Amino acid sequence: MRIRRRTLLQWAANLGGLLRLSSVRAWAQAAGFPASQEATLRALAPVVLPAELGPAGIDRITEAFIRWVRNYRAGAEMDHGYGNTRLRSKPASPAPNYLLHLEALRPALASGDADSRRQAVIAALEQAKINDLPRGLDGRHVAADLMAFYFRSSDANDLCYRAAIGRDLCRGLDGSEQAPAPLKEPA
Amino acid sequence: MPPYESDVCILGGGITAAMLALKLLELRPALSVTVVEAGKRLFDTSNRMAYRQRSIDYAENPWPGDFIADQAAQGIISRTMAVGGSALHWGGTCNRFSEEDLRLKSMFGLYTDWPIEWSELEKFYCEAERRLGVSGEPSPFPEDRRSEPYPMPAMAMTHNLIELRKWAEQSGIPFQTTPQAKNTQPYDGRAKCIRCNTCSICPTGARYSPDYTFRRLLERKNFALHDQTLVRKLSLDPSKPTVAAAEAVDYRKPDEPVEYRARVFVLASGYCWSPHLLLLSRSPRFPDGLANSSGLVGRYMCGHAFHSAMIEIDARIYPGMNEQHGLISRRFFRVQDRGRFVRHDLRVWESAAGHEPRLRSGEGKILLGDSLLADWRQRSARGTARVRGYYDVHPDRESSLTLDPASKNRFGDPLPRIEHRLDAATEARRGATREHFQQLFQKLAQAGNGKLMNTSAGNYLDHPAGGCRMGNDPASSVCDSFGQTHDHENLFVAGSPTLPNAGCTNGTLTFVALTLRSAERIASRFPKG
Numbered sequence: 001m002r003i004r005r006r007t008l009l010q011w012a013a014n015l016g017g018l019l020r021l022s023s024v025r026a027w028a029q030a031a032g033f034p035a036s037q038e039a040t041l042r043a044l045a046p047v048v049l050p051a052e053l054g055p056a057g058i059d060r061i062t063e064a065f066i067r068w069v070r071n072y073r074a075g076a077e078m079d080h081g082y083g084n085t086r087l088r089s090k091p092a093s094p095a096p097n098y099l100l101h102l103e104a105l106r107p108a109l110a111s112g113d114a115d116s117r118r119q120a121v122i123a124a125l126e127q128a129k130i131n132d133l134p135r136g137l138d139g140r141h142v143a144a145d146l147m148a149f150y151f152r153s154s155d156a157n158d159l160c161y162r163a164a165i166g167r168d169l170c171r172g173l174d175g176s177e178q179a180p181a182p183l184k185e186p187a
Numbered sequence: 188m189p190p191y192e193s194d195v196c197i198l199g200g201g202i203t204a205a206m207l208a209l210k211l212l213e214l215r216p217a218l219s220v221t222v223v224e225a226g227k228r229l230f231d232t233s234n235r236m237a238y239r240q241r242s243i244d245y246a247e248n249p250w251p252g253d254f255i256a257d258q259a260a261q262g263i264i265s266r267t268m269a270v271g272g273s274a275l276h277w278g279g280t281c282n283r284f285s286e287e288d289l290r291l292k293s294m295f296g297l298y299t300d301w302p303i304e305w306s307e308l309e310k311f312y313c314e315a316e317r318r319l320g321v322s323g324e325p326s327p328f329p330e331d332r333r334s335e336p337y338p339m340p341a342m343a344m345t346h347n348l349i350e351l352r353k354w355a356e357q358s359g360i361p362f363q364t365t366p367q368a369k370n371t372q373p374y375d376g377r378a379k380c381i382r383c384n385t386c387s388i389c390p391t392g393a394r395y396s397p398d399y400t401f402r403r404l405l406e407r408k409n410f411a412l413h414d415q416t417l418v419r420k421l422s423l424d425p426s427k428p429t430v431a432a433a434e435a436v437d438y439r440k441p442d443e444p445v446e447y448r449a450r451v452f453v454l455a456s457g458y459c460w461s462p463h464l465l466l467l468s469r470s471p472r473f474p475d476g477l478a479n480s481s482g483l484v485g486r487y488m489c490g491h492a493f494h495s496a497m498i499e500i501d502a503r504i505y506p507g508m509n510e511q512h513g514l515i516s517r518r519f520f521r522v523q524d525r526g527r528f529v530r531h532d533l534r535v536w537e538s539a540a541g542h543e544p545r546l547r548s549g550e551g552k553i554l555l556g557d558s559l560l561a562d563w564r565q566r567s568a569r570g571t572a573r574v575r576g577y578y579d580v581h582p583d584r585e586s587s588l589t590l591d592p593a594s595k596n597r598f599g600d601p602l603p604r605i606e607h608r609l610d611a612a613t614e615a616r617r618g619a620t621r622e623h624f625q626q627l628f629q630k631l632a633q634a635g636n637g638k639l640m641n642t643s644a645g646n647y648l649d650h651p652a653g654g655c656r657m658g659n660d661p662a663s664s665v666c667d668s669f670g671q672t673h674d675h676e677n678l679f680v681a682g683s684p685t686l687p688n689a690g691c692t693n694g695t696l697t698f699v700a701l702t703l704r705s706a707e708r709i710a711s712r713f714p715k716g
Contacts, residue, residue: 046556047555047556048555048556049556050556050557050559050560051556051557052557052560068244068245072245073245073247076241076245076247076248077247077248077251077252078246078247078248079242079246079247079248079249080248080254080265080266080267082264082265082276083264083645083647083649084264084646084647085263085264085265085266086266087254087256087266090245090246090247118555121555122553122555125546125553126553130546131546131547132545132546132547133544133545133546136246143555144546147546147555147559151544151559151560151563152543152544154507156544157506157507157539159560160544160560160563160564160567161505161506161567163505165505165506165507165508166507167384167506167507167508168243168384168385168507169383170381170382170383170390170391171381171382171383172381172382173342173343173371173379173380173381173382174343176343176345176346176382176508176509177343177344177345177346177349178346179346179503179505180346180505180508
């Protein structure tokens with residue numbers, strides 16, 4: 001079949017337009033995250049984060065996660081490593097995937113008791129074949145990534161050990177020969 | 188464009204170049220020195236805290252722009268190419284080699300000896316430690332005696348390291364803290380360490396990196412730093428075998444070739460790019476490249492192999508107190524069993540391995556929120572020691588860096604391909620070495636009611652060196668012990684490429700010590716005053 005040159009150019013222009021449109025949409029979804037899914041995200045957080053954080057703590061982590069998504073820079077250089085070194089850049093923003101996951105979870109999280117919410121999240125993670133907490137948030141499922149965002153953080157490390165280790169802080173050398181101070185109980 | 192002229196032209200802008208330029212200008216203040224580096228200068232120290240945070244939060248490169256996409260080598264272990272080189276992101280570990288590393292042939296009948304006495308090298312180790320600002324504690328072994336104390340007290344041991352040392356020494360093996368180029372007090376205009384736990388991007392300058400030296404050197408009128416400039420070839424004087432010029436290209440103006448002329452040229456581009464440039468500089472007079480009458484440029488590429496283990500121990504370890512600081516035992520720098528040559532260092536660090544949060548329980552059930560935290564806490568009651576031994580392996584002549592015709596940069600220059608190969612004696616010891624480490628890891632584990640979680644062998648040679656090995660005989664080496672090439676009296680090679688073998692511990696302090704010694708020889712070619 002012969003394709004007329006004009007037709008080919010028209011297709012190429014449309015394809016280019018679509019690609020540009022999709023990247024603009026992805027950017028907008030990241031910048032405005034979580035947009036209309038905010039209530040679902042806030043309903044998801046207490047299911048996947050520890051109750052020990054308290055409602056205020058869970059809100060704080062959720063806000064930090066939203067900021068993380070908004071400030072994500074697709075295409076940024078990544079650490080190229082040592083030993084088996086290679087150049088890599090950050091993949092596309094996970095925001096569009098997160099919005100789809102949240103939309104899928106919305107009915108279950110908007111109603112039902114705590115146990116049914118848990119079961120819905122577990123079912124979603126099983127369906128997405130998530131086997132471990134991601135090392136870097138990879139967009140495979142928003143529930144797994146929200147958990148990884150918190151549980152792999154310096155704050156969660158402190159909570160686990162109930163000690164003010166402050167892994168990611170600059171803390172000075174003085175006193176480091178002592179075990180870290182116990183965490184203060186939430187007021 | 189007219190050529191840039193200087194007394195000494197240093198090719199490469201890493202730690203070797205920084206130390207060489209600094210010492211040359213101290214010894215001969217009137218000398219003009221130019222450093223040419225292919226990568227960029229990343230001197231924006233005020234942004235380093237922000238880069239560190241992006242690296243933690245997003246795994247972004249903490250040194251944005253520290254590489255050249257099409258200037259890569261097969262077999263290289265770091266893509267960093269910037270002013271400061273690999274020592275921008277190094278861990279600051281400053282272990283010395285031991286006399287055995289220099290006397291393999293005469294003490295053990297293996298490989299080769301270095302053309303330098305231990306007592307001579309030791310003087311320059313002291314100087315290197317002063318210039319880099321090393322904090323450390325002396326080794327308990329008399330063979331490791333020092334002629335000067337460390338310039339700074341050792342880094343404080345964290346609670347974790349104290350616990351790890353108690354555990355490790357139950358095996359009867361003495362450990363000490365690892366010496367590091369990190370300030371335990373304000374030193375040389377740089378701040379005291381504030382334990383950020385991210386030494387690969389030190390936001391304060393407490394860990395030495397060469398950019399600080401370069402910035403200081405740039406205050407001098409007779410020092411020039413040309414970054415983003417790739418030297419592609421060295422060319423010879425038409426009438427004698429001395430290097431006349433370095434032919435380069437500025438990435439910002441690639442259509443205007445740049446030429447450097449100098450009385451002395453020093454290759455300070457590390458184990459990969461130094462032999463690479465010599466091989467690229469072939470001509471009808473020297474069809475195998477420069478400094479290569481022995482055929483040994485790009486040969487005897489070396490490094491050390493390693494075995495690692497994770498050991499669960501009965502100790503309260505709080506992961507993250509200071510993962511960048513560890514323990515070392517130098518006991519195995521000496522061969523313990525005369526019938527079996529195994530030499531290695533032995534390192535211990537805190538670790539969270541085996542005690543990290545997980546999504547699924549041991550039965551495969553998904554854990555959320557409280558149940559995940561409970562599972563994590565239950566598994567974190569014991570601690571983990573990360574243990575590693577870098578062991579002494581010796582290169583074969585065919586352990587090589589060659590020009591790869593299938594891989595070229597934007598200018599059409601073939602890029603390097605590194606293929607390490609160990610000599611027959613090392614290969615013959617491989618099984619016995621593995622067995623030694625298995626027994627050692629078991630011994631460590633058992634001593635403190637520990638449990639060996641896993642062991643592994645490295646799949647590359649770490650802390651690489653070689654490619655222009657030093658020696659007294661021009662038929663079996665590329666340069667003498669000062670790095671002066673046997674074939675070209677005004678061409679030197681400095682630092683890592685000159686090492687015949689890479690010892691059994693981190694090499695940077697040795698690269699710097701040898702460089703400081705080379706600096707004295709190079710300076711002696713110029714009148715004082």
